[in-house]
Amino acid sequence: MLGDRVSRFPRWFWPAGRSGVGSSRDAATGSAIMSQPGLTANRFLLWVDGVGGYLVCRDDVLMVGQAVPGSRVAIPLLGDLSRQHAILERLGGRYVIRPLEPTWVDGRAAEGPTLLQDGSRIDMGRSVSLRFRQPHALSNSARLEFLSRHKTLLGVDGVVLMGESCLLGGSSHNHIVCRDWRSDVVLFRKNRGLGCRAAAPFEVNGIECVEACQLPIPSRVVGRDFSFSLEALS
């Protein structure tokens, strides 16, 4: 089973010339995949006060697997999974799941790359189920919700697959729904880093900020009726 996976894996996983993946041609073995910087870096924790904790992953290609000590998969899950169970990949505005181990999408076994729709249910292994949400039609970001009681890192209520932007606000089309907020906040890619934009002025690490500004990690953002923190993941 394992051998089959490893031999099959590179054929469809590495499209030629894909950026952000690194030396993809060498990635013939599991350890090589694990060492890909694109799989584990570029993540941070977003703690939204009064709302929840979120793991935000910015890479286009994300590995899902079991959370074990020393694991470096992008989305580790505390469940009965393989250490490298599936790969989530963003292709333009759509998301594709590439199963490495038994995976079902909306109840159908996924044999190869499978396109995910907003609301798709992903079952992995024997007991882990996730819900894939792409709540905003114009954004290429998405969210993973936990349907089973399996969690990822401590205190994380959901995973945000962040493309260009991550929307926080009161209505349901936001990636992070903050029901009591009256204004929306947008986190967006800014050069290599992150930016933050809000209608009302806000403070970043105690420094006043009007409209939009750069967000370092870690940082603390406080607005009139909202506050959240960004925490780096080691």
Added chain:
Amino acid sequence: MNGQRDEREKAAGQGSEPSVTLEEEGAASMRTIAETRKGAGVSKGPGMRYSFANGDQPLAGYTIKRGVGIGGFGEVYYAVSDAGKEVALKRVQRNIDIELRGVRHCLNLKSPHLVAIYDIRKDNQGDVWIVMEFVQGESLKDAIERYPQGMPREELVRWFTAIVEGVAHLHDCGIVHRDLKPANIFDDLGTVKVGDYGLSKFISCSRRDGHTESVGTIHYMAPEIGKGEYGKEIDIYALGVILYEMATGDVPFNGESVQEILFKHLTAEPDLSRLPPDLRPLVARALHKDPRQRFTDVRSMAAALQEASGTPDAAWKKAPPSPPPEKPYVEATPVAQPVPSDPMAEAVAGMWQRFRTWWYTSKMGKPMRVAIVAGAIALAILNAEWLVPTVLILCTIRVMYVIARSLSLPGFAPTPAPPTAPATAVGRPVRSAPAPAAPVVATPGNSGQPVVARPHPTPPQRLSPQKRRLLARQRDEAVRRFLASQPWGAKASSFLTSALLAAGICAGLSLLAVSFVHAEPADYASAAWWAPMVWTTWVSTLGCWAILFLEKRWEHEVEHDSPRRFVQFFAGLLLGIAAFGLSHWLLFDLSAVDLGIEDFPTLWIPATMYDVDGTPLLAAFLVYFGSLLLVIRWWRLVDPLRRRVFKCGYVVWSGLAAWLLAELWRFPEPWGILVAVNMAIALQVASGWYSPRRREVIAANEVVPADEAPQHVPANAV
């Protein structure tokens, strides 16, 4: 993190500072406010403000990750111990020993349905922290919100029996919860847990001091709390309210103010008709005003619920999951007297209804519909010669019929109009309290004492034109809301003033114009001189009145172009009829003085519009005045929020448009144009206008309730 700690200290010392709301200020003063906030170190906005942020360690051994909520008793955080144990940390801000005694009493309670309390600790600053079990998952409040029509019975029983287990355990230990509410009850991955017990000694005082949460909790307060009785019956009462809310989606007693809700708890009977019949006796008993008449213990309540819900194969399981609530019985509405049917009105209404059904269900495209409407209007205008008299005769018959009917049927009055006027008159409460509307500006070096500044009458110069336009728009929206709240009396008196003024202006202008048209000195006594004068005066006056009347209906609304034009068009048709009638009555032949170009091709003008000698017939009047009011956006001339009180451009444009229309329809030349120009001048002069300064004042007093404030969504969000 010392800075934040300092900030917290300052914030604690300034609890009574007036809150700052950004909505009113716009971008202009945002910077000022932001500086204020930094200087004073406080932002008591409508939202939450946590003293600690991710990474802080106020208690040795625990790292705060994020805030969970701010309740009446202090802030709650999600934190992780050094070893990785998740906990909830609650900082007790009102550090009173009695409260802590209550918590200590509960420290060692063990029940799967209670949120466990692990420890009580003091930090270096002397603040007391309660270390609690961290509960994941939604609260009962969230669950109720998911089912606005009431929960499925299965779900309801699951929640309720578990809540009762937790509360019963508290009661067994001699503890009264005192603050049972859906926001305190959680579904921790399948296990329902009751939290926040043992902290509620001063529930009644803390809830009535205007804290945001007070309205939320007051809904669950038993009537005897006012008398200072805190027996376990108050928990049973609260459970009754919760049960009612779970079954219907609403609390039994609701109202605008805290006083109103408290009063309802004391006096009003719950509306049980919204509940499924099998729950009514149960809720009625739990919500009894007299505590001795309620259930004696909570377990009997759960037993009653299970009995009401029956065995697992009872009927309710087969029924749809959320039983549609019966139509709520409205008590206060007086039942209208059955009015004897009116066969004529019914027949017409039935025909109209059938036509509407056909119109809205048929599969015609938009162009087809427009063509049909245009064709019907054209046909009606061309046949106006006999159509208008017929309609008038029919209307007369109808009026006579109604009068005869009302006389012959004793006690029958025309259907009373619904009392809309008081409702509109109340409108939005205009709060003129200066504090929320005014920005708070702290003078440097005096961080403690806020100075209340006047609202900015004009935004500072550095604003970009777009921003300024945005501000002006927001301000005008506020004024429109103010206009909407004006009582009918004020509107009527302003309409009458404008109407009289407009009539006077029209008369003066007509006099002036007609004396120009008759270049040679005329015989002032002859009809040839005064008939055109009277005609022009009256037609333009009636036109002004129509526009002014429509504007009174429209002034508080957002502009909708096409519907308004359409309504104006119909007003124009009526004006055409009036103009035709007047010209006949005054024996005034408009075509006698025609300055138009004679050789204009007139082949396509239908024969029904003009007589052989060129005298305009009714159809010509209808066409001309209908199109005149369709083409020009007259409402803009009388908008109380127009940019300038008088614009010559409007006069020029309406004269030009009227000339083009007169050429198009071959309407006798000076008269139609005269009417249009008269109207353009009179309307602008006579109608009310709010100066920008006055608008600022109105907008500053018009405080938008926070939940209705416009959402600021970044335009380029994605």
